Amino acid sequence: MKKWLKTLAATCAVIPFAQCAIIPGGSVAHAAEPAPISAPAPAAATVDADPALWVVKDDDTTIYLFGSVHVLKPGLSWFDEAVKDAFDKSDQLMLELVMPEDQSAVAKTMMPLAMDTTGKTLPSRLSAEELKAYQAAMTNLGLPANAFDNFEPWFPAMTLSVLPLTKLGYDPEQGAEKQLTAAAKAAGKPIAGFETLEEQLGFFDTLPEKSQVAFLNAVVRDIDTLGPMLDKMVGQWAKGDPEALAQSMNESMEATPDLAKTLLWDRNARWADAIKARMEQPGTVFVAVGAGHLAGDKSVQDYLKARGLTATRVDY
Numbered sequence: 001m002k003k004w005l006k007t008l009a010a011t012c013a014v015i016p017f018a019q020c021a022i023i024p025g026g027s028v029a030h031a032a033e034p035a036p037i038s039a040p041a042p043a044a045a046t047v048d049a050d051p052a053l054w055v056v057k058d059d060d061t062t063i064y065l066f067g068s069v070h071v072l073k074p075g076l077s078w079f080d081e082a083v084k085d086a087f088d089k090s091d092q093l094m095l096e097l098v099m100p101e102d103q104s105a106v107a108k109t110m111m112p113l114a115m116d117t118t119g120k121t122l123p124s125r126l127s128a129e130e131l132k133a134y135q136a137a138m139t140n141l142g143l144p145a146n147a148f149d150n151f152e153p154w155f156p157a158m159t160l161s162v163l164p165l166t167k168l169g170y171d172p173e174q175g176a177e178k179q180l181t182a183a184a185k186a187a188g189k190p191i192a193g194f195e196t197l198e199e200q201l202g203f204f205d206t207l208p209e210k211s212q213v214a215f216l217n218a219v220v221r222d223i224d225t226l227g228p229m230l231d232k233m234v235g236q237w238a239k240g241d242p243e244a245l246a247q248s249m250n251e252s253m254e255a256t257p258d259l260a261k262t263l264l265w266d267r268n269a270r271w272a273d274a275i276k277a278r279m280e281q282p283g284t285v286f287v288a289v290g291a292g293h294l295a296g297d298k299s300v301q302d303y304l305k306a307r308g309l310t311a312t313r314v315d316y
Helices: 002-009 015-019 081-089 103-114 128-140 154-167 176-187 197-205 209-221 223-238 242-255 257-278 300-306
Strands: 020-022 028-030 053-057 061-068 092-097 191-195 283-290
Touching (some): 053 081, 061 081, 061 176, 061 257, 092 176, 103 154, 154 209, 176 191, 191 197, 209 223, 223 242
Parallel strands (some): 061 283, 092 191, 092 283
Antiparallel strands (some): 053 061
């Protein structure tokens, strides 16, 4: 089930915000308190990265398509060269969603969806062996073993899929969306999203219980391999190699078509519709979505082509 994690790592912007954890008593504890948003410091970068960039153009409209990674380690120089040039030329930044800066607002939206309302507890959904492994993973990360007993399985799965990464040096504050948002705010560029936080969380909340439990068990079982897996995908992203990234995700697409349809293909089609509609207005837009949406079959580019628009790779 490691394939689930490949899909999620490259597609959903909300994943890093699963750091918001509920502890017994109903209070909110943040695994890593986010730093205030500020413009990125270019001098900190040490390793060159050249992520893929595409452009869709007509006579009076230009839309750049940039595949992002939602959590990164410090020291990658990706926000420069053609990417920075395209951003600077753009009038607007478009993301998967605009995340509220106030973490309490995130929790206010997330918690009603994450809490179980059927009366079933998380332990009751797991076998004795699964429960033992899950509780061990929780305590190993410094969380109370019963912290999520009254939550739907997708929520602890999301939380456990992120917390180990922070210990390995990955940081949502270094993620592409955070850096682009900071730069857009510093430049006074408007920021918009294709989806709302509630909509993106709903993709997980509406998964069948069987799929949610499988997701949780997959995270628990593969928790020690999350870092190497993401290292590989970030390396492919940094080299501007969407074909390799697509290959890393292919097994996931083939084995879990229901998940791929919900998290990738349906969203790609909706975003292509939104981009086509935006082409009717003059101006320049910088679109940044998870790199998985711009890789492989049924990518955003494929759906744009079906709508009569050509996305051309920017050579740099």
